[in-house]
Amino acid sequence: MTDALLAVRSLSVVSSRREGGPILRAVSLTVAPGEVHGVVGESGAGKSTVGRAVLGMLPRTMQVTAGAISLSGTELLTLDAARRRRLLGAHVALIPQDPLSALNPSRRIEAQLTDGMRMWQGASAREARRRALAMLEEVQMHDPERVMRCYPHELSGGMRQRVLIAAAFMLRPKLVIADEPTTALDVTVQRQVLRLIRDLQTRHRTGAILITHDLGVVAQICDDVSLLYAGRVLEQRRTAELLGEPQHPYARALLRATPRYDRPDQGLQPIPDAVMAACRSEIAHVDQQLDQQFDRASHG
Amino acid sequence: MPAMLRDWRLAAGGGVLLGLIVLAVFAPWIAPHDPLDQDLMAATLPPAGFAGADPAHWLGTDDLGRDVLSRLIYGARVALMVAVPAAAAAALVGTLLGLVAGYFGGWVDVIVSRLVEIWMAFPAVLLAILIVAILGSGVVSVIIAIAIIDWTRFARVIRADTMAQSEADYVTAARTLGFGRWTILLSEILPNVLPGLLALIALEMGIAIVVEAILSFVGLSVSSDAATWGGMIASGRQIIYQAWWVFAAPLAAVFISVLALNQLGDGLRRALDPIMRQ
DSSP: OOSOSEEEEEEEEEESSSOSSOSEEEEEEEEOTTOEEEEEOOTTSSHHHHHHHHHTOOOTTEEEEEEEEEETTEESTTSOHHHHHHHHHHHEEEEOSOTTTSSOTTSOHHHHHHHHHHHHSOOOHHHHHHHHHHHHHHTTOSOHHHHHHOOGGGSOHHHHHHHHHHHHHTTOOSEEEEESTTTTSOHHHHHHHHHHHHHHHHHTTOEEEEEESOHHHHHHHOSEEEEEETTEEEEEEEHHHHHHSOOSHHHHHHHHTSOOSSOGGGOOOOOOHHHHHHHHHHHHHHHHHHHHHHHHHHHO | OGGGGGSHHHHHHHHHHHHHHHHHHTHHHHOSSOTTOOOGGGTTOOOTTSTTOOTTOTTOBOTTOOBHHHHHHHHHHHHHHHHHHHHHHHHHHHHHHHHHHHHHOHHHHHHHHHHHHHHHHSOHHHHHHHHHHHHOSSHHHHHHHHHHHHHHHHHHHHHHHHHHHHHSHHHHHHHHTTOOHHHIIIIIIHHHHHHHHHHHHHHHHHHHHHHHHHHHHTTOSSOTTSOOHHHHHHHHHHTTTTOHHHHHHHHHHHHHHHHHHHHHHHHHHHHHHHHHHO
16 A cells, blocks of 8 residues: 555564563554554554554563554654654654543643644644634533633543543644543443544544454444454454454454344353464464564575 | 631641741740740749749740740741751752652662662661761751751652653653653653642651751750750750759640641642542
8 A cells, every 4th residue: 555644564572571472573554544443452462562663652671673664654663763753743643541541630621732732833822722622622522611721630531531532633643543542431432432533533534543452443433453463463454344254263253252232142252262272373383484584584 | 728628637737837937937026035035033933823833934934044935936936947948958859859760760760769778778867967967066957967868758759659650641642742751750740749749848847847856955956045946855854853844845846846747748648639639
């Protein structure tokens, strides 16, 4: 894909803390403008690491060992720190998981919404304020004027998450990274929040990476999906295809283990041990191939 | 704010502190006698209500006939003159090191943490005596000594608070926005460790009052004839069998001030926490 907004190519990340395999191994994915790419996997699969690597915010103990990340054609990993900060700060936004801790408890909403605009666009307090009010209306907040004056603890969880979405879209970013944006919310609010993200992102032609463990969320808003397991992409396709006829045994097993409201009689099935064993041996096989490629590359 | 005063700790602690400040500032007008005025004819008069008391001396007189109440009131001056700047200086040093250690981690944290451990291995009061002995006695030396000893209290608490806050998503959000490290530390994290800091400052003022009293007791604070609570305790101890009140009155003053400041600290922590961390 040449029109990709974000392209992650064969990204590998290792942790100096963790024994055993790398956190990510040869992960590739692309995000086109206006599309949502879901990154799904169980906990520990490396979903969040993908987002953090793109944001250049891996923990100190993790290093990128191979691969490339480019945003609108600009290579991020080779860029010097100051320029990368400027590029990411102005064009990539994060919608964090926990609306409780993602807003600074001791600052008013207005200050937190307008920070970015004032810093990156040199906007005046009034301009930034006007934009923040408009943004709060866009996320369907009642009485934006009042919300602006509030401290985070005066808002409900759903409202806080909408404030965070507003904050993410304040700078009209090219790319939004949503890390489990609905996990901390109850189910009814989840739907609203997802629809909101989808709306905003379609309207502004913003690309998005949506990190989640919930296939239900993927089904609702993702165009493409990458299914991660132990830091590897097992299957990567259009959402409808993957959910409709999953190719990989793990994907099939995962779908059967997901609750479905339309077929309550089916119940839930745990992922069979055989599938997990197959996954592990497949990963070992893929690793071996990658190692051989690496050896050939470094010796030849 | 009125809601905060419903907490008796805050009301009582703040009230006593306010009273101390008023006494210290207006001592010359409030004190019934000159604290240095000796009257050997009226020495060791008991407090009002006891046999042989002079109604002019509510809390009696000491062995040189000086009015105990007046000396207590002037003693509040010295106590606050030491406690406020000492607590402020200790807070400044400790908070700065705690913030840096907690947020930057790595070798900065290692150095600060080891320093704190080394510091805490010294017996505090003896270290204070040593520092004052080196710097020479006087209020400034006492303030410096307390700040040098007690910055660790702040560094430890603020470091832990900062580490906890650094994990919060709002810090990540500020980082993705591209804020610099010092901006994040000072404008995002500092306001959130402030409740703990304010509580600690109140506690530290109580501790500073005790340390000043101890240094006065061993004659290392301000000049020995000036009215200080510690000095009064020291001279009262020598005549405790003839005139127990000379010993008891300043002891009570220290006790009440420290208790009140501790309650104030506790009250502040409780009052600010739900607002900040709900």
